[in-house]
Amino acid sequence: MFHSPIVPRVRKRSRAAEVGIPGREEVKFEDVRLFLVERKMGRSRRSFLTQLARSKGFIVEDVLSDVVTHVVSEDIHTSSLWTWLKECDLKNLTHMLVLDISWFTDSMREGRPVAVETKHLIQDTLPEASTPTAVVSVSQYACQRRTTTENNNKTFTDAFEVLAERYELNEIEGPCLAFRRAASVLKSLPWAVRSLGATQDLPCLGEHTKSVMEEILQNGRSFEVERILSDERFQTLKLFTSVFGVGPKTADKWYRRGLRSFNDVLADSSIQLNRMQQSGFLHYEDISRAVSKAEARALRNIIDKAVHAITPDAVLALTGGFRRGKEFGHDVDFIVTTPEPGEEETLIPKVINRLTKQGILLYTEYQASTFDMSKLPCHRFEAMDHFAKCFLILRLEGSQVEGGLHIAEGDSRGWRAVRVDLVAPPMDRYAFALLGWTGSRQFERDLRRYARMERQMLLDNHALYDKTKKELLAATTEKDIFAHLGLEYIEPWQRNA
Ligand code: CTP
Ligand code: MN
Ligand code: MN
DSSP states (O other), rough: OOOOOOOOOBOOOOOOGGGGGOSOOOOOTOEEEEEEEEETTTTHHHHHHHHHHHTTTTOOOOOTTTTTOOOEOOOOOOHHHHHHHHHOSSSGGGGEEEEEEEHHHHHHHHHSSOOOOGGGOHHHHHHSSSSSSTTOOOOOSOOOOOOOOOOHHHHHHHHHHHHHHHHHHTHHHHHHHHHHHHHHHTTOSSOOOOSSGGTTTTOOOOOOOOHHHHHHHHHHSSSSHHHHTTTTHHHHHHHHTTTTOOOOOHHHHHHHHHOHHHHHEEEEEEOOOHHHHEEEEHHHHHHHHHHHHHHHHHHHHHHHHHHHHHHOOOOEEEHHHHHHOOOEEEHHHEEEEEETTTHHHHHHHHHHHHHHHOOOOOEEEEEOOOOOGOOSSOOOOOOOOOEEEEEEEEEEEGGTTTTOOOOTTTTSEEEEEEEEEEEEGGGGGGGHHHHHHOOHHHHHHHHHHHHHHSSSSEEOOOEEETTTTEEEOOOOOOHHHHHHHTTOOGGGGGGGO
């Protein structure tokens, strides 16, 4: 049934104290960290079983913490065990395997962690549990999974991303989304997939996905992915769409015209670049370079000063990838608003004004608000929201960045260009905008899909509409929205789906 995704790796553990063992045992199964529950087992039996497991190369933790992967118990009273586990205040509880002693004895007999089967699982039967099988079952919805920036399956997800991009560039939506979903499921796993068997209970993995995984497991790479990466059209479209303001349609048009490089494009007199594309080419080196956390913080200071000079009670929030805890991003996203209804609409033009006067605005594209509360709910999904917003390129001075700029070696300009997005929703739409702009895109897609499919509700960056009750639901925080949807709250840093 449930296969343990573990391949033994032998390594001498030098810091034995770390796992609380006297130095000699060799750790054979680094990815398995056991915790034996003392209640019912008793202290002396627990101590005996601990020694036994350690002598066979298992790591046994003395205390229950988030590093534990396998909790082993002899307690047959499921509910009291689970009540106790929940009181331990673990972040990671839904990712832990809570196992009956039979799994432990089987593993000791085999001398390795045996595959976890349903019969081994002690499942939570408490009424407040979201689903009884939450311990091991992975939801098909990203908004029911916790996905940190730590990706244990990067080889697979990188390959899926290439495949998804290939379909996206060819405007084939279905398979594109399928690969994105599959990648998202694998990103949520606290373990690395080491065999196809380990994936059999995972959702969203189709035939094609699995065959790619099988290839990677066998050969370390996928022939199909390599073929795409070396394909001239793919390479050229990727290059062209990497320019700010160039989408797949324009890229394809240029490709069909026989253009293959930036020089080809810039030398073609029949091509009229729009303002955005001109800036895209002008600042290409800078804006295709990742923005660091320190740079995002520096920009936050700049925007913070600007909005507060304009409206002292303005609210500013960092959103997008940096709010999810990413170390680097392609831009920096902010939400700004004020408590005075209507005033938020003038906020962005005023900020733009100020940045212009400071001489740090390199490019701006402003979109005035087209938001109309009376037109809610919007039935079109994935479309941009209607709030006032702007897409900027700002000049960031190195002196303002703690630890300095993230620039190429030998770059002595002392500044760089950075992409910044600002969005200004009215205060009563703040929670929806914050949730919508925090991402990830896959997380957002699945929140909306979940609302629609499971709750008969419509969610977007503006509002949440209950189709059954025929009413808009109010929310002042993201937690309110999760609660309306009947979802467990997922922290921003767990939304890297
Ligand atoms: N978004 C949106 N409407 C837009 C642009 C973006 O709702 N017009 C949302 C996206 O759904 C995404 C979030 O805003 O969830 C941030 O978008 P983006 O900056 O493109 O992505 P990040 O997740 O921040 O990734 P990166 O770190 O690369 O910037
Ligand atoms: Mn971003
Ligand atoms: Mn953005």
